[in-house]
Amino acid sequence: ISGEAQLIPPALPEGQFGTHVGAGLLQEPAPSVPLDYEHNCFRKDGAPFRYISGSIHYARVPRPAWRDRLLKMYLSGLSTVQVYVPWNYHETLPGVYDFTGNRDVEAFLDLTAELGLLVILRPGPYICAEWEMGGLPAWLLWKPDMTLRTSDPAYLAAVDSWLHVLLPKIRPRLYQQGGNIISVQVENEYGSYYACDYGYLRHLLGSFRALLGSEVLLFTTDSAGAQELRCGTLQGLYATVDFGPGSNVTEAFGALRRVEPKGPLVNSEYYTGWLDYWGEAHASTSAAWVARGLEDMLQLGASINMYMFHGGTNFAYWSGADYKDQYKPVTTSYDYDAPLSEAGDPTEKLFAIRTVISKFQPLPVGPMPPATPKYAYGWVALTHRSLQYADLLDVLDVLCPSGPIQSQFPLTFEALKQAYGFMVYHTQLPWDVPDPATLGAPPHSICDRGYVMLQKGTLERDGQTTLHVTGRGGDTLDILLENMGRISFGANTSDFKGLLGNLSLNSRPLSNWQIYPLAIDTAVQQGWPQAALPKSSSAGRVGPAFYTGTFETPGIAWDTFVKFPGWSKGLLWINGFNLGRYWSRRGPQQTLFVPGSVLHVGRPNNITVLELEEAPPSPLLLFLDQPLYNRTLGRSTMATE
Numbered sequence: 001i002s003g004e005a006q007l008i009p010p011a012l013p014e015g016q017f018g019t020h021v022g023a024g025l026l027q028e029p030a031p032s033v034p035l036d037y038e039h040n041c042f043r044k045d046g047a048p049f050r051y052i053s054g055s056i057h058y059a060r061v062p063r064p065a066w067r068d069r070l071l072k073m074y075l076s077g078l079s080t081v082q083v084y085v086p087w088n089y090h091e092t093l094p095g096v097y098d099f100t101g102n103r104d105v106e107a108f109l110d111l112t113a114e115l116g117l118l119v120i121l122r123p124g125p126y127i128c129a130e131w132e133m134g135g136l137p138a139w140l141l142w143k144p145d146m147t148l149r150t151s152d153p154a155y156l157a158a159v160d161s162w163l164h165v166l167l168p169k170i171r172p173r174l175y176q177q178g179g180n181i182i183s184v185q186v187e188n189e190y191g192s193y194y195a196c197d198y199g200y201l202r203h204l205l206g207s208f209r210a211l212l213g214s215e216v217l218l219f220t221t222d223s224a225g226a227q228e229l230r231c232g233t234l235q236g237l238y239a240t241v242d243f244g245p246g247s248n249v250t251e252a253f254g255a256l257r258r259v260e261p262k263g264p265l266v267n268s269e270y271y272t273g274w275l276d277y278w279g280e281a282h283a284s285t286s287a288a289w290v291a292r293g294l295e296d297m298l299q300l301g302a303s304i305n306m307y308m309f310h311g312g313t314n315f316a317y318w319s320g321a322d323y324k325d326q327y328k329p330v331t332t333s334y335d336y337d338a339p340l341s342e343a344g345d346p347t348e349k350l351f352a353i354r355t356v357i358s359k360f361q362p363l364p365v366g367p368m369p370p371a372t373p374k375y376a377y378g379w380v381a382l383t384h385r386s387l388q389y390a391d392l393l394d395v396l397d398v399l400c401p402s403g404p405i406q407s408q409f410p411l412t413f414e415a416l417k418q419a420y421g422f423m424v425y426h427t428q429l430p431w432d433v434p435d436p437a438t439l440g441a442p443p444h445s446i447c448d449r450g451y452v453m454l455q456k457g458t459l460e461r462d463g464q465t466t467l468h469v470t471g472r473g474g475d476t477l478d479i480l481l482e483n484m485g486r487i488s489f490g491a492n493t494s495d496f497k498g499l500l501g502n503l504s505l506n507s508r509p510l511s512n513w514q515i516y517p518l519a520i521d522t523a524v525q526q527g528w529p530q531a532a533l534p535k536s537s538s539a540g541r542v543g544p545a546f547y548t549g550t551f552e553t554p555g556i557a558w559d560t561f562v563k564f565p566g567w568s569k570g571l572l573w574i575n576g577f578n579l580g581r582y583w584s585r586r587g588p589q590q591t592l593f594v595p596g597s598v599l600h601v602g603r604p605n606n607i608t609v610l611e612l613e614e615a616p617p618s619p620l621l622l623f624l625d626q627p628l629y630n631r632t633l634g635r636s637t638m639a640t641e
């Protein structure tokens with residue numbers, strides 16, 4: 001790193017940027033945040049500028065909590081927040097957009113401006129973020145031969161259509177237009193993607209410039225490897241890098257300097273923690289380690305964004321997955337061991353970071369707001385609304401109002417235009433099976449988990465793909481197939497969901513399927529199953545089943561955490577809000593965060609649980625005032641522990 005880069009350049013002499021108009025009237029210079037290649041820094045309205053930023057994803061935080069989180073970030077000493085825009089969160093079907101409620105990105109951006117925060121916007125179109133399909137809409141896969149994140153004309157047409165809707169909302173908020181958005185990222189770690197398609201990056205650069213104008217700083221972010229920076233950068237896009245504590249700062253910024261010999265040093269993702277996968281220990285990164293690395297970089301005059309400053313939650317079906325030798329789904333909690341916890345509580349790490357920041361710039365005046373109050377609402381008993389094997393077909397008329405699709409062989413979610421959640425694959429045993437026969441699936445064809453309802457058992461992607469079954473010819477064979485989240489990083493193929501191959505019985509393919517895409521959320525939001533399914537005391541505890549219950553809050557609706565003692569794996573809805581997946585048997589996450597804004601006061605709160613594998617003898621939930629993130633299989637999950 002050249003010595004020059006070590007210094008934050010001196011302020012330029014006054015009057016440098018004023019201009020004389022008419023009778024000597026001074027016209028205010030237009031707002032600007034250009035790069036200063038001579039002094040290796042940004043300039044904001046003519047003065048040297050370095051940002052200290054933190055990532056927050058509005059899609060992972062309920063709208064009522066946005067102000068709380070952003071205020072805490074501001075009072076932590078951040079000048080800027082970095083924000084992804086997930087394309088699939090807004091364009092739910094081709095040409096169908098949702099910018100309402102929790103998806104009102106403009107309201108979120110206006111709140112950042114109101115609180116005096118600058119914004120680094122990252123609209124993708126691909127964002128990674130351990131978000132479903134890295135933010136790309138699943139409906140892109142309805143054209144199965146589309147090559148994502150390339151110059152594929154069909155892909156670019158969908159991208160441009162989306163950018164023509166989103167970017168006009170952004171342009172008035174650009175700093176040069178009087179707004180608070182100081183820079184915009186194009187794509188995301190493109191250098192890590194196999195395609196290395198410069199034509200694609202050039203197309204995006206053209207579209208972003210056409211829709212955002214020539215003033216805004218457009219940049220890229222890549223990890224600091226030579227290959228990644230070779231394929232992820234482009235003339236006309238300022239290159240930045242991402243790396244976490246423990247990385248060699250000199251080497252990382254040295255790699256950046258090889259593509260950007262001049263200009264500000266920027267770490268766009270300084271990792272304050274890390275993501276969690278189901279079945280692996282909760283990630284944890286030392287606060288002291290994070291603080292030390294931050295201070296080293298700030299000493300260099302670098303601009304830093306901390307990823308994440310507030311992680312939040314992957315509600316509903318929004319969690320993504322990685323592929324590293326095998327499919328690795330990400331947990332519902334995106335706590336990330338971040339400075340602001342999943343529930344928005346300041347941590348020791350936040351105060352360590354705040355202390356470092358105070359060495360470089362004054363902190364805002366005012367106390368850090370305390371953790372939001374949490375409430376342990378205690379035990380809540382649920383009632384079994386049986387989805388016993390024989391009943392499943394009875395409820396499919398509700399869960400699949402459009403009726404089944406007949407097919408000789410299984411079809412994918414995408415072929416049936418089902419984006420998320422579940423489908424049922426239904427057929428009959430073609431012959432008597434008195435002795436255990438092997439129900440099998442080709443490798444990698446279960447995407448991602450199949451709950452077999454003949455002999456109750458689970459088929460799993462990159463896991464168990466055979467089961468032994470018996471039965472009589474004509475017996476129903478139902479498989480409830482779950483999409484656990486499309487890969488968001490690390491695979492060079494599109495992540496189709498469902499039964500991607502033919503199931504066989506003792507190697508003889510099964511055929512003649514009825515396939516039911518399920519609209520469970522719609523049914524739950526309409527009061528099903530409480531209103532429709534009989535209470536069932538006789539039903540067994542094994543296999544997919546709905547459970548319902550209610551509880552009252554004592555006059556307050558505070559945040560809480562739900563524990564599932566003795567449950568296995570499923571989903572939780574409260575008052576129709578999908579709080580995401582639980583997987584108590586696999587962990588490490590043992591509680592789901594419930595924002596207080598989801599709860600009612602003065603009337604019952606309706607609970608619906610879809611348990612996919614095995615419920616406890618007593619179907620109880622336990623509401624706690626603290627989370628449990630790190631208890632994997634083999635540890636007791638009893639509430640008392």
Ligand SMILES: CCCC/N=C1\SC[C@@H]2[C@H](O)[C@H](O)[C@@H](O)CN12
Nearest residue numbers: 127128129130188189242269489
């Ligand atoms: C070694 C794998 C690097 C993959 N990149 C990651 S993992 C956590 C973060 C987020 O996904 C973020 O959206 C990526 O840009 C960078 N990153």
